[in-house]
Amino acid sequence: MQLANPKRLYFFDEGVSDKKLLGGKGAGLAEMTALRLPVPPGFVITTEVCEEFYSNGERLPEGLMDSVMGAMKSLEDGTGKRFGDPKAPLLVSVRSGSAVSMPGMMDTILNLGLNDQIVEGLAALTSDDRFAYDTYRRFIQLFAKVVLGIDEALLSRVVDEEKKGRGVAADSDLDAASLKRIVRAFESALAKANKPLPQDPKEQLEMAIEAVFRSWNGKRALEYRRQYRITPEVAKGTAVTVVAMVFGNMGNDSATGVLFTRDPTTGARGLYGDFLANAQGEDVVAGTRTPKSIAELKKEMPEPYSTLERVAETLEERFAEPQDVEFTIEKGRLFILQTRAAKMGPMGAVRAAVDMVREGRITKEKALLRIEPDQLEQLFHPQVDPRKKELPIAVGVPASPGAATGKVVFDADTAVEWTKKGEKVILVREETKPEDVHGFFAAQGVLTSRGGKTSHAAVVARGLGKPCVVGCAALVIYQQSRLLLVGDTKIEEGATVTIDGSNGRVYPGAVRLLQPELKDEVFELLAWADEVKRLGVWANADTPESAARARKMGAKGIGLARTERMFNAEERLPLVVSMIMASTDAERKLYLDRLRPLQKQDFKKILKEMQGLPVIIRLLDPPLHEFLPRFEDMTEKVNKLQRHGEEKQLVEAKRILDKARQLSEANPMLGHRGVRLGLTHPEIYEMQMTAVMEAAAELMNEGVKVMPKIMTPQVAAYQEVKRIREQFDEVKLKVEKKEGLTLNVKFGTMIETVRACLDADEIAKYAEFFSFGTNDLSQATFSFSREDAEAKFLPFYLEKGILPDNPFETIDDKGVGTLIRLAVESGRRTRPDLEVGICGEHGGDPRSVYICHKARLDYVSASSFRIPVARLAAARIALQERARS
């Protein structure tokens, strides 16, 4: 392999700090050296050597070790110590580090350069047997595990036995004699495994470098890169950093620690972190001793502490980003061993970014680019406190975010009843139906054992902003016995559980929840986002309450108001069922006439809530059988009535069952629904359109500015749109004539079938706007039923990398993205001012927002809790595009 840059090693003080070449750790050490911060001397073997290593059949390139030993010579000169010399031994750490931080995913060796002889020299030199042997046993333990591939347990068992024999609890309580015995035992264990510790420090160093390179393709590292999509363009290998050791384990005036320059949770400025006296780095992480807060350090070692404060300021000044810093204090002297961008919690990240704009360190644009949009969502919901390590009893599909605690109830009526008595309840069902909706209003959250993210429970809960976990297959519900079984755990009605709809976890009992804390900084950041984004962000909202919430979240319109949700309300469902059961069109019209004023009130409330902003109302979408009770429930009812012989009720129950049978479909997703239903039962859409327009007219008369838009779902051909458009024009004319005014109401269509994408040129003749329904469109494009796919094979596909992403979470660019672009282009060719948006679940997914931006959509519409995410994502893609052009 020909290398562009044949130089394989860089010293920290050479003035080079290219992250791609030196890795994050090496570049940071070089930067800090240039800033004259107290960094031990060292050098970096570049990531290009890692590539060489792999193209060379996992062997170090010819001559590398000569260069390395040359560099070690320089370290010896700088420190006055000598590598392999028992009289003044130079020890080093050998550490990994790639361009992108992969914390804990690759290997590190500390204290390298010791052997049976040198350890004695170290003891003599420091007059500290304990320190020398503690250091040696640490070295052997790490080297054995990382380089020799010895099972960790084999050696830690030795340490444990010694501690037991001595009757001590902590490693630090072991005396020199013990540590010596441990070292001997280690050595004989290694010998027995036929993998003795090499006594030649140069051999140790060579083996350690190889091991670090190998760890780049270790299982953990590969998995991490896959998960975080770290591609070879971003990071092509690990560098190896070789640093002269400093020792935090040289007594009580020594210490090691980690600090953040701002509080990662709150974002507050000031040192935040932990340290351990008389310890080395891994002790802080291992958790065998409880570290102290960094505030303690101020008292215990004031001088190093104040140096740390200056270092923190210098680093923030240089990097303009909160830093995560490793340090060691050796006999009162501070050394900085690493600095990197701190991983902040969501609020911490936002506050730090906004503060840094205020402090003049970064621009607003930089602040926007620094926050991952997905992080924002958590800020708006109660969360299970991540610091308490609670164990869930089951994990289902996270369907509506946020956590909630309440008493288990097994039906909607009980939920309402108990809530009236002041209880908080969680509604637990196998699956839900429209007849359960009053229970949703009452409950704190909803938990089901069946269904996926598009199940009835999931969609309704998201609409209401209530936490919801669905498809939790581990639950076995005994409805009759009011009992829930999870494995061997019995949960009776009334027992308390906690659910977390952000990750699908179900906990027994009440778990400590963190309430959302929305600081001003969040709103400030989002305001900046609105200044730069091109995409509009609207909301999916079906009720006045969720419309109000969406508006508060910054929605500039409603992209999807589902009218079927309004059909579901408890007092309306009987009317809807009667409407379905009607044996003539006239009878059906009767019930529709009774539904119309109710729908009109719904529309009035939503339109008023959103005054001055557009509201897209979708005509009825689901197949009619969805409004009927569950098949099993109906069958059971009929059986029951048959036994008790209530003739009239039995006849009616049978009639409904027959109707359900007649309406049932093999593949309801692709059945008699949406515009197909609208065309075969024109009286339904006529009622809905009339209700919308009458609502608009009444509000206009009240002086409220309204912008309703009506759209039709499931369109596959322009002829369907043409017919509904004709009906729309007729209804409009009729209402305008009756009310004596001109309505400002537009007509458009969902684009959620593949064929609609391909017929968009014709459809745009009749539709004034398009709204992509990417849920259904993704299902149709893949021929995946989301519900079945997520239950049956999609997890396998994602695990095996057959699909890179769940297409129901992130728009599939190659398939669905192509269809969207085709439709936008051909639609706008017909109608240049065609308004185009998206109202599928994807509207709140950052990568999908990027695709929508690039397809030149006008807006994305998202569930209200995803609106901040979408606003930020829209801003980021606009900024990235600007940067590229």
Next chain:
Amino acid sequence: MQLANPKRLYFFDEGVSDKKLLGGKGAGLAEMTALRLPVPPGFVITTEVCEEFYSNGERLPEGLMDSVMGAMKSLEDGTGKRFGDPKAPLLVSVRSGSAVSMPGMMDTILNLGLNDQIVEGLAALTSDDRFAYDTYRRFIQLFAKVVLGIDEALLSRVVDEEKKGRGVAADSDLDAASLKRIVRAFESALAKANKPLPQDPKEQLEMAIEAVFRSWNGKRALEYRRQYRITPEVAKGTAVTVVAMVFGNMGNDSATGVLFTRDPTTGARGLYGDFLANAQGEDVVAGTRTPKSIAELKKEMPEPYSTLERVAETLEERFAEPQDVEFTIEKGRLFILQTRAAKMGPMGAVRAAVDMVREGRITKEKALLRIEPDQLEQLFHPQVDPRKKELPIAVGVPASPGAATGKVVFDADTAVEWTKKGEKVILVREETKPEDVHGFFAAQGVLTSRGGKTSHAAVVARGLGKPCVVGCAALVIYQQSRLLLVGDTKIEEGATVTIDGSNGRVYPGAVRLLQPELKDEVFELLAWADEVKRLGVWANADTPESAARARKMGAKGIGLARTERMFNAEERLPLVVSMIMASTDAERKLYLDRLRPLQKQDFKKILKEMQGLPVIIRLLDPPLHEFLPRFEDMTEKVNKLQRHGEEKQLVEAKRILDKARQLSEANPMLGHRGVRLGLTHPEIYEMQMTAVMEAAAELMNEGVKVMPKIMTPQVAAYQEVKRIREQFDEVKLKVEKKEGLTLNVKFGTMIETVRACLDADEIAKYAEFFSFGTNDLSQATFSFSREDAEAKFLPFYLEKGILPDNPFETIDDKGVGTLIRLAVESGRRTRPDLEVGICGEHGGDPRSVYICHKARLDYVSASSFRIPVARLAAARIALQERARS
């Protein structure tokens, strides 16, 4: 409106015979005039005037009637009679005629030019009161109905009463006095309806012309044009032909009739038709008198007959196509009133075309273009004799063509049992499942009350070439009582029924069937087709028998052999069920190992049958739950076992029921099936691929030339194909190594999801061929479940013209066609020699074949009975393309 040609009228003898301008009737009369055949004089008002009429608000253009009256003057000069002159009255017929024949769809008026005075003159002139008043009452009857819009029944009641009063049966038995009374009664009825007969012949003529123009947009005409896709480009309006009347009702030396120049059923050359003495044209059609065969005419009127023979020869010579001729004999003198291309039955059309090639009248190409491909199919199946007007008791969905008679049985076991006893049976079920397949083999035909064209029953029956009617909702089956109810008709097990799978009809009892008569001409025509077509025609065939049938029908390969059909055989299903129920992969492999030799035998037989030709074998496609018994049957079984307490059987039955519940899906069409199943259960595809390759190897060793190809269904992403390809390569290597030979086996994929079309460039890296599954692709493109759509809303869509065609019968060019073209282009960009075909039902549909040809596919694969259709269609599109270039 500006007309390109301002000339509105053409006389027959002007030498102009442009069909588009003069309509078929007018052009034919002009042609015959030029051929000096005995045609009465007349003229044509052009189709352009019809357009003027409509753009003029349904009014005749200014000045038209002046031109018409000028033309009438010329007729007067030619005939020596005068329009409106009682002394020598000129009567005319006013007839419609558009560029495309629409028989009976528009209006005609005969005998125009009579009034109360003129009728007397006519009587005096002919000395025949009866003739004059018969002619007058005919005129009034037609004029009242067509021009005045009087209910037909009103006047025919008058005639009926007169006949009753006189005690006569036929109109021709009424004497002059009766006819005069009838005319008076007509006139007073019209006066009462306030629509008196205009007495001015010019006014009559003007009103008649308007009425003919109006009939162009009459309900019947519009419906006919929609159904036969007659667009304005093909025919933009009707012409009006005005012809001097000749009279077939002037006594027994007068007659009127219709003849074909060749027998429309058999195609045999010679006059074929009917006539009536002393009658006018409508009497032949009306069926009030039984017409005589044209052979009788030879005896009764030898001279006009021999003229007719000469006319027939002249017309065939001129038009090179069998003609359908209207003639009238007036007092021994023959007049030809119309000639047009004869509508021939399927065999008649083929034989006439082939004969005409032999006679040197037309080229082979012309013969091919003359036969509608769809016509051919009927030649290959038994048909219900169309001459017997049997009434069906129910009509279902025609699912597999041909008719069959047999005794009703309600389950597969009975079907087998009775067949063994020598009975012929029809299997009647609500729907069928794999466990019923042995019944299909035994039965003459299959009838179900549920399901559509892609239901299990439909697909299996087509595969076996057995007649099948599905989704016949009028049937109510009482399985337990062995009883079938159709409305009030009870049909018990053992009763005889006849089903016709070509049109979905169900008849009680045994109905006379016509057996297929395949004359040599059919095979000669198809051989010519093969000479010119570019597309290959292959077959869908799952068994050695159907492969043999397909080969006989001219298939040049098998484009789709479904392996799941082989799983269905009676003795294998238990193995398949055990395989599904296996609780470990190892257990599953055990059952697969037992299935493998069985599948290998299947493959050997099919490959041998098709030696020298390619055979594409599709890996398992349906979801596993399809192989389990019906849900209701299982539930019933469990209930039964629970009552009778057979513990072990109950446990097993429950286990299967649980498994079925676990495997059940919300939308099985989009569920865990095809390659998704292949990837999650790799052992299934491994078994199948091994079986194919072992079969091929064994045949190679026997010296048989085999060309197997293996394809994977339901692919949505290249990653899926890549994995299966890897598995394919592994299995191939293994079998080749074991057998010590090199296999000639290719790997490819179905393209039946939308995403596969959009990912074709990548997929083509791993697939050597594509096979479009247009059934599933159409479902996904429209988001229509075929089964649900055809049961619920598609009939409505087709009736209302919301969709021009059923997309499951004819490929939707705009949507599905676009996806096919995209996929072919991008697939071939990656792999220029990519072989591409189609194996959906559409492969046998002529218009779909055209789309496939234009998309440059290599072949279409069709059910064996559609192969002749596809061969002819492929030839026609090749010829049309050649003509255009």
